[in-house]
Amino acid sequence: MKKLFIVGIGPGGSGCFTKRMIECLEESEAVVGYTPYLEYIEMYLDGKKRYSTGMTSEIERCKKAIALAKEGVTTAIVSTGDAGLYGMAGPILELARDEAIEIEVVPGVSSNFAAASRVGAPIMHDMATISLSDLMTPFDLIMKRVRLAARGDFVLCFYNPRSKGRRDYLEKAFQILMEEGYEDSRPVAVVKDALRAGERVRLATIGSVDFSEIDMKTMVIVGNAKSYLSGEWMITPRGYDL
Amino acid sequence: MKKLFIVGIGPGGSGCFTKRMIECLEESEAVVGYTPYLEYIEMYLDGKKRYSTGMTSEIERCKKAIALAKEGVTTAIVSTGDAGLYGMAGPILELARDEAIEIEVVPGVSSNFAAASRVGAPIMHDMATISLSDLMTPFDLIMKRVRLAARGDFVLCFYNPRSKGRRDYLEKAFQILMEEGYEDSRPVAVVKDALRAGERVRLATIGSVDFSEIDMKTMVIVGNAKSYLSGEWMITPRGYDL
Numbered sequence: 001m002k003k004l005f006i007v008g009i010g011p012g013g014s015g016c017f018t019k020r021m022i023e024c025l026e027e028s029e030a031v032v033g034y035t036p037y038l039e040y041i042e043m044y045l046d047g048k049k050r051y052s053t054g055m056t057s058e059i060e061r062c063k064k065a066i067a068l069a070k071e072g073v074t075t076a077i078v079s080t081g082d083a084g085l086y087g088m089a090g091p092i093l094e095l096a097r098d099e100a101i102e103i104e105v106v107p108g109v110s111s112n113f114a115a116a117s118r119v120g121a122p123i124m125h126d127m128a129t130i131s132l133s134d135l136m137t138p139f140d141l142i143m144k145r146v147r148l149a150a151r152g153d154f155v156l157c158f159y160n161p162r163s164k165g166r167r168d169y170l171e172k173a174f175q176i177l178m179e180e181g182y183e184d185s186r187p188v189a190v191v192k193d194a195l196r197a198g199e200r201v202r203l204a205t206i207g208s209v210d211f212s213e214i215d216m217k218t219m220v221i222v223g224n225a226k227s228y229l230s231g232e233w234m235i236t237p238r239g240y241d242l
Numbered sequence: 243m244k245k246l247f248i249v250g251i252g253p254g255g256s257g258c259f260t261k262r263m264i265e266c267l268e269e270s271e272a273v274v275g276y277t278p279y280l281e282y283i284e285m286y287l288d289g290k291k292r293y294s295t296g297m298t299s300e301i302e303r304c305k306k307a308i309a310l311a312k313e314g315v316t317t318a319i320v321s322t323g324d325a326g327l328y329g330m331a332g333p334i335l336e337l338a339r340d341e342a343i344e345i346e347v348v349p350g351v352s353s354n355f356a357a358a359s360r361v362g363a364p365i366m367h368d369m370a371t372i373s374l375s376d377l378m379t380p381f382d383l384i385m386k387r388v389r390l391a392a393r394g395d396f397v398l399c400f401y402n403p404r405s406k407g408r409r410d411y412l413e414k415a416f417q418i419l420m421e422e423g424y425e426d427s428r429p430v431a432v433v434k435d436a437l438r439a440g441e442r443v444r445l446a447t448i449g450s451v452d453f454s455e456i457d458m459k460t461m462v463i464v465g466n467a468k469s470y471l472s473g474e475w476m477i478t479p480r481g482y483d484l
Contacts, residue, residue, distance in 0.1 A: 008355075015262030016349065018252070059482055082355040089363035090480040097472045105359040107258065107437075109349045113250075113324040117347040121331035125379075126387055128370040128396060136481030137367075145368055145394040152390035153383075154370060195349075230339045238332040239378030240301055 002101045003027075004069035005076040006092050008083035008108025012040040013195040016109040024076055024106050032065040033078035034058075040196070041078065049073070062091045069101045081111040086131055086159055112157040115191035115219035118201050120233030122189045122221045123155050132169045133160040139169075146173045150180040155227070155236055158220040162211065170214060174206055177222065182206055187223040189234045190214060203229050244343045245269075246311035247318040248334050250325035250350025254282035255437040258351040266318055266348050274307040275320035276300075282438070283320065291315070304333045311343045323353040328373055328401055354399040357433035357461035360443050362475030364431045364463045365397050374411040375402040381411075388415045392422040397469070397478055400462040404453065412456060416448055419464065424448055429465040431476045432456060445471050 005024040010016030025031065025041060030049040038045065038052050051064050065077040079087035089105050096103060116123045128149040132142060149156055156177075161170045177186070184207030192200040192215065202213065206222065214220060227236040247266040252258030267273065267283060272291040280287065280294050293306050307319040321329035331347050338345060358365045370391040376384060391398055398419075403412045419428070426449030434442040434457065444455065448464065456462060469478040 010260070015265075016260050018258050018260050018351065020257030023257075059484060082351070082358075084355055084358045084363050084365050085369065086366065086480065089359075090366040090478060091482050091484065093362045093472075093475050093477050094479060094482075094484055097475055097477070103362075105362060107351045107355045107359040109260065109324070109351060110355060113326055113349045113352060116324075116326045117331075117349040120335045120345075120347060121326050123326050124328065124332040126370070126372050126384075127327065128368070128391070128394075130368050141395075142368075145396065148390045148394035149370065149396075152370075152387040154387065154391075230335075233335050233339055235332060235335050235339070237336060238328065240333050240336075242301060242333065242336055 002069050002072055003074045004065060004096065004101050004103050005106055006083045006089045006103065007076050007078045007106045008087060009037065009041055009078050009080055010109035011111060011114040011195040012037070012080055015195060016114060018108065020106050021108065024104070028074050028076040030068050030073050030075045031078065032061050032075060037078050037080055058088065059091060062088060062095055065092065066096045066099065066101070070099060082108045085110055085129065111159065111194065111219055112221065115189065115194040116221060118191050118194050118199070119189040119203060120235055122223055122227065122234040122236055123157070124236040124238050125224060126154050127157060128154040129157045129159060131159040132166065132173065134166065143172065143176060146176050147180060150177050150182065153224045155224050156222040160216055161218055161220045162214045163216050170220060171211055177206060187227045187229045187234050189221040190218060192218040194219060203234055244311050244314055245316045246307060246338065246343050246345050247348055248325045248331045248345065249318050249320045249348045250329060251279065251283055251320050251322055252351035253353060253356040253437040254279070254322055257437060258356060260350065262348050263350060266346070269316055270318040271315050272310050272317045273320065274303050274317060279320050279322055300330065301333060304330060304337055307334065308338045308341065308343070312341060324350045327352055327371065353401065353436065353461055354463065357431065357436040358463060360433050360436050360441070361431040361445060362477055364465060364469065364476040364478055365399070366478040366480050367466060368396050369399060370396040371399045371401060373401040374408065374415065376408065385414065385418060388418050389422060392419050392424065395466045397466050398464040402458055403460055403462045404456045405458050412462060413453055419448060429469045429471045429476050431463040432460060434460040436461060445476055
């Protein structure tokens with residue numbers, strides 16, 4: 001049977017590797033992924049064909065993985081986090097849904113939960129994830145989502161918060177939060193490279209965030225109206241009577 | 243050092259067990275959790291003290307785990323999914339933040355991504371999770387969040403969608419979606435017991451969902467305006483030009 005695994009490897013540190021992920025990598029004859037992601041799983045790649053390309057060649061990688069599977073080469077294509085959120089599961093299935101290939105999506109630890117775990121329990125309750133990248137989503141729709149999620153008092157997880165080409169989108173998002181009545185003191189967790197080498201954790205508030213420290217590998221979590229900071233933790237109450 | 247691990251075990255099937263989760267269970271002398279959750283990790287519990295209670299005794303379990311850790315017993319308290327979303331990380335930290343205990347939150351595969359993986363790529367883009375349990379959240383706030391998330395065209399993941407005491411909350415949520423302009427044909431994935439024994443997967447639309455099949459162990463994922471069904475898959479496009 002022609003097989004293609006779409007594998008979420010989690011944040012990249014080996015602690016979040018799952019049993020099924022490892023089985024699938026071991027069964028694969030070829031592994032396709034963005035170069036740094038393949039480095040995270042180096043220990044499983046001995047003797048396998050590797051195909052890696054740069055950051056913006058996602059679709060090239062998807063097509064290569066599908067082509068390999070169609071040739072009968074059992075193949076894994078890897079995403080960080082969970083492959084089903086801003087990852088490779090979507091484009092692969094869009095491209096391969098009519099192909100005679102057995103496809104398995106292997107879930108992973110998503111980046112927002114990896115980041116959250118390093119500062120305690122910042123999410124805990126109803127939550128929205130918003131990617132601030134406007135490569136494939138209109139800027140106005142992104143900011144509309146920020147505003148509506150703020151009105152609903154969701155915990156907010158910002159993916160791709162800041163890049164060289166989009167230096168001020170997170171500031172613009174925070175401006176919307178202020179317009180919606182958020183206080184300067186609303187807690188914010190800023191976690192770069194969660195659970196992998198070079199991890200850096202910051203607790204702050206909307207009024208005190210250092211935007212210059214934030215890049216594409218950073219997760220920014222803004223609490224809901226009940227979230228608070230306590231020592232090394234950011235906590236969003238679930239609502240129990242304790 | 244007095245140690246307490248707050249461990250997300252993922253959906254329960256061993257495929258989503260992570261390396262760090264297993265290390266922490268192995269290091270623990272006592273494990274605390276809801277009875278069925280301990281059964282999922284039975285293979286790691288040999289020779290350990292176990293403390294389990296029923297579904298509604300979460301806080302009793304948290305207090306027991308903290309008390310054990312304070313006595314110097316290395317302890318793990320387990321949640322399914324990720325412990326940081328509707329799980330045990332919040333109440334444990336609320337109760338133990340001032341205690342001299344080393345606490346580690348161990349992230350897991352969250353229930354929405356486990357469910358999503360079984361139907362392809364239904365999430366993929368900006369997403370909101372909403373728990374329909376009103377035990378600790380006012381009903382009106384829950385439905386307000388449903389309405390705002392719908393207006394933002396977020397992919398919606400409904401946790402705790404239906405119980406004996408709340409038979410019609412999901413129908414009420416769907417009614418709000420219709421009021422917000424959702425068509426009958428909007429895709430819906432209904433996944434019960436994802437990636438564990440007894441798994442049952444249904445693809446449907448808002449107009450065709452069989453509510454009677456849905457219970458507290460079911461994840462309901464409603465697509466955004468661009469989501470579609472294709473054979474055994476539900477796909478939300480990421481937005482690539484393919």
